[in-house]
Amino acid sequence: MTQEKKRKAAARAVQEATGLRYTAALRLEAASRPTDRPSFPLGTLLAECATKPAAEVDWGEDIFTDYVPDLFESDIVGGAIPFTSVLALAGALSAYGPKDELRVEYLDPLDEAVVASRRRRFLIRMLTGGIEELCRKPGCHERPTLERIIDYCEYHVARCDTQALVSMAIDLGTDDRVDVDDALERRGGSRKRTC
Structure with missing residues (x-):
């Protein structure tokens, strides 16, 4: 077979x-x-993106290639990947720095790939050049409940232990407080009550 x-x-x-x-x-x-590719630093993928030329890709007859993003052949990822996806990935992971370790969980050439760091997972769509954040649980293709705050999909949030749920609740409360403080500051107000 x-x-x-x-x-x-x-x-x-x-x-x-x-x-x-x-x-x-x-x-x-x-x-x-499992993929047989070793992990790699984000900075190495960025360097490869900056130095590799655009690749000629045969998409077949069903794809209108005028709207397909430019791709390059990545030795690290193991196939063609859009330049725009690497830049979007770098932006999404910028808080962790260029030494943040990534690994390829899944690669279907000319369709999609799943790339994961220690903290976040992303789906890269080859035809659009975009990225989507995925649930942190390996193998899950669902989106997180609240990106950057609750990193798990609804199914996996329900199965988290108490400590993880408390941590997510604290992150959510902190994020909401920052949003409220920013909105009040823009309007010239403050949290202090004046009666």
Whole structure:
């Protein structure tokens, strides 16, 4: 049996077990397979993005290539990746610095990839050049409940331990307080009550 047939058979088994649609089951099955690529610093990916030329990619007949972003062949990631995705990823992870370690969890060339750091996970869409933040749980393709505050999807938040939930609640309260303080400051007010 070829690799492609094995992959499809495994996706069908996941589909039957979970009731997901075939494409979602295929992603879930692929995300559960370990990748053999080592982790790498964000700065190395940025350097590769800055020095590699745009790659010629054969998208097939179904894709109108005038609207596809420019890509480069990444030796680190293991396939073509949009320049814009690397820059968006760098922006999203800028608080952690260029030494933040990343790893490729999943790569489907010319479709999508999942890249994870120790703190966050992102879905990179090759056709649009965009990134979407994903739940922190490896293998999950759902979006987080509240990006940058609650890093897990609803399913995985419900399964967090008490300490993690308390930490998320504190982060949420701190974020809300900063937003309120900023809004009051812009309007010339303050939190202090004057009667």
